[in-house]
Amino acid sequence: MGVIKIYLLLVLSLLLDDVTCQLTGIALNPDTISLKERQKGSLNLTLVEVTPAGTIVNCDIVNVDSPPATAITDYPFQRSFTTVSANNIQWYVFYNEKSPQKLDYDVYNTYEVTVECAGITGIESDILTINIIENQAPIITQGGVPTAGLNMSTDASAIIKNDLLYTVTANDPDGDPLTYDYKTTPQVNYFDINPVTHEILAAVDFLAVAVSPVTITVNVSDGDKSKQLIIRVIVNDLNSRPEITNLPESISIPENTPAGTQLILLKYNDVDRVQIFNPTCTVTPATSASVFTLGSRIYVAGKPDGTSRLDYESIKSFSISCTIFDDYLYSDGTDILTVNITDINEPPVFTTQPNPCQLTESQARVSTCKLGMVLNDPEGDSFTLSIVNNAESQRFQFTSPDAQYLTFSVDYDVDNGAMPSSVQVEIKATDSAGQSSSAQIMVAILDKNDNSPVFLPNQGVDVTPSTTVGTVGKLQVTDNDSGSNSEIEFALLNINPSVYSDFISILPSGQVHYTKKFPSSMQDTTAILTIRATDKGSPPLSSTGVIIVRFLSDVTVPVSIQSSATATGDQPGLSPTASSKTQETFFDQPTNIAIVVVLAIVLLILLLVAFYFCIKRMLLGYCCGPGKESSVYPSSDEYGYQNNYHRRYNSGYYKEPLGYQSKYPIRDRIEYESNYPGSRPVYHKEYTSYSDVIRDKPLYARQTSTIK
Structure with a gap:
């Protein structure tokens, strides 16, 4: 916009015939300057003076050369101007610090800048010479005297941690800010350097220094040029590293090496001192549970059951790295024990134990249970499964070669203890090399409700007038099943004649209950009871039986009563349950009762006669005739x-x-x-x-x- 304004001013001046003077020349003030290679900040380098003064012109940089005649296209210079008044504009050559083209003494140390100005009636030019001042490198001093290097020598025992070793001092002739960089050769951690004060301190006691000399290289830079200081630290009478004298070592052990076996006893040496070392050892590859017990003595570790954790099929080799420390230096880190594991044929492994097995008594190969066991052979060998034969296990077999199901090899019956209801079966897995392992299966055999209740034969009940009301007997029934399958409940199906139901009943428990005294009219009569016995199995089985209840007089002589029974299903010949009879006593015989009654009457008469005579004697004074x-x-x-x-x-x-x-x-x-x-x-x-x-x-x- 400023250039356009200038041209407009020139045109207006011409149109208005306002031109009072013509451009006759220009001069750059100054025409020669010096500029730092690392000039900080933008600035006007020279002013364009026009003749006559006040002439309106338009100026620009038209050419830049570097002597003798090198044209330069990348330079950090440009024109600039300021407006003093409406008809007065001042032009400058301007140095732009932010220009991407930078000054470099080593490339161009002199610039010749041609400035050309155009007026209404002509063009004039002039040349500005710019001399570049080379940037100066920083200066590192020791006691104010420049230095490029120094040697420092000390005994190891003379320096302790945080002792001051040296302070780096430097300055820049151009006043540029400086940066410091430190490097040690070899790379060690013996020094601490303060980034503000540039003090070099001992980071450790020098008894921990294992390498000498150590070179510290200090590089001081102003961003363009740098200066380097070499410091050689020489440590005398170094502390010697401790060492494990019997490592590295390599050994081989079989995978069945017992837990607690010692692999090695570490031996140590330290020329500077005699002390007890506690080694730090690590195992590669690392495992969730340690395979080895580590220390000065290295052992094979054990599982909780006492067996070792070595397994050739899992890890074939271990590296045990050990180090020792003498309070200043560690051993050199090459102390490694290599443990190679050799393969031993191992038996198949039950990775999942067989499930407890539950069978129901049945014919052979009918009832089965799934074992759910999982086996593998560590070496990948094939293996076979078998049942260890004994008196009890020979009644069982696998249903298929994979041995996942167990069944009976015989008709199995637990009724009346014919066969055991709980058996421990041992399974053996044998690989192709003859190694074997075993597992135990607890087999429970459940009773099946396959027996109906059976009434015992010749059961009957006698009641007499003297029989006490209440339980007078209990039905006797057997059931060869066990558990709830053998629990029996009874029900009275029929009583004949039915009138006897008022005097006799059957309880669910099988007790024969005499409910009330029977009248004399029922003496020497008989009731026939039909009874059903049902077990509590699933499904329940039942049978029926008939018993006889005799209602006798007290003088009736009991005789043996025979009864019959039938069973539900294919159980013929069942008999009713036995019950208790009234116990016969002396007075159950009528003859004995008559004798006792007669004797009692005679005795009563005699007593009355005696009493009469006694009263007569007392009142009249005589018994049989007159008296006084x-x-x-x-x-x-x-x-x-x-x-x-x-x-x-x-x-x-x-x-x-x-x-x-x-x-x-x-x-x-x-x-x-x-x-x-x-x-x-x-x-x-x-x-x-x-x-x-x-x-x-x-x-x-x-x-x-x-x-x-």
Whole structure:
């Protein structure tokens, strides 16, 4: 836009006849300058002065050469201008630091720049000479004196960690910023270098230095040129590395080497000191569980069961690398024990043990179970499977060559313990080389419900009037099955005559229950019970039987009762269950009962007679005839003809006729009184004892109270 503006000004000046002067010449001020090769920042190099002053012109760089006559097309120079006033523009030659073309003294050390300016009436030019000042390299000093290298010598024991070894100092004549780079030969970790102060420090005690001399190369750069300092560090009386004297070594062991076998005892040497070393060892390839026990003695490690972890088919060779450390230096790292594993033929392996087997008693080759075992041979050899023969396992066989299913080789029956219900079968796997291994199979044989209940023969029950109500027997039934297959439940199907169902019943447990006393009218009769016995198998099996219940009198002599039974299915000849009978005693015989009754009656009569005579003796003083006068009753003096003994009735008095002798018996007195002339019958009652009289006296008094 600025150039267009200039041209417009020139045209307007011409059109307006405003031109007062014509361009006669230009001059560059200055016409010669010096410019640093690494000039920092853009700047105007020279001013274009036009003659006459104030002439409006358009200036540009038209050519750049490098003496003697080399044309340059890539240069960092360009024109620039500033507008002082509407008709006054100043032109410059400008150095652009951001230009991709850079100054390089080694390529062009002088530039001749031709500037040309065009006015309204003519063109004028001038040349600017630019001399490039070469960039100066940094200067490394020691004590202010430039240096290119130095030697440092010390004893190993004299330097400890963090001691200051040297400080690098440098400057740049051009004032450019400097960068430092350090390199050690050989590459070791003996030094620490501060990136700010450029101090070189000991990173370790020099007793840990195993290499001498060590060269430290310092490179100082200003971005264009650099300076190098060589420092040689010489360490005297170096510490010697410890060493394992019997490594490297290579050995071969068979894969069946027992756990705990020692492979090697490491031996050590250190010329500087005598000490005990604890080696650090690693195994390649690494495994999830260590194959070896590591230390100064290296052993074959064992599994929890005591066997070794060596397996030729898995890993054929191991490298055990060991190092030792003397507090400053490690052994050189080449101490390796190579362990080669040799192959040994191994038996087949049950990678998956066979499943427990469950069979149901059956005919041969009917019931089967899947074993689900997995085997392999470590060497890949073929192998065969067989059952180890014994008295129990010979009843089993595989159903196919792959031995995945087990079955019976015979008809198997566990009823009544004919064959065991639990058997341990041993399986053997044998490879082509004769190596074998075995596994155990626990075989459980389940009972099949294949037997119906069987009633035992000749079962019956007798009840009598003296039999106690309750359980009087239990049905006897057998079932050759086991478990729930042999558990029996009973049901009464029929009782004949049916009236007997009120007196006898069958419980599910098989107990014969006498429910209540039977009447005498049922004595010496018989009831026939039809009973079904059913087991709890699946499916359940049952049979029926008939038993006889006799209702006897106590004097009936029990006799043997025969009964019959039938079984459901193909089980003929079953018999009803046996039950208990009433126990016969002395009184079950009628003759014995009659004798006892007669004797009891005779004894009772004798007792009554004896009692009578005893009372008579006590009251009358004699047993069989008259005796002396009794003092129990009133004497004759107390009675007289028409003399009554008075006693007031409501006060307990009474009167009774007297006039008879007290010696007469009470009965006679009462009769006498009743026959007295003018009297009426008083009390007609026959007394047999005095106590009866005393008891009835009040009544007697009431009856005689009207006698005068």
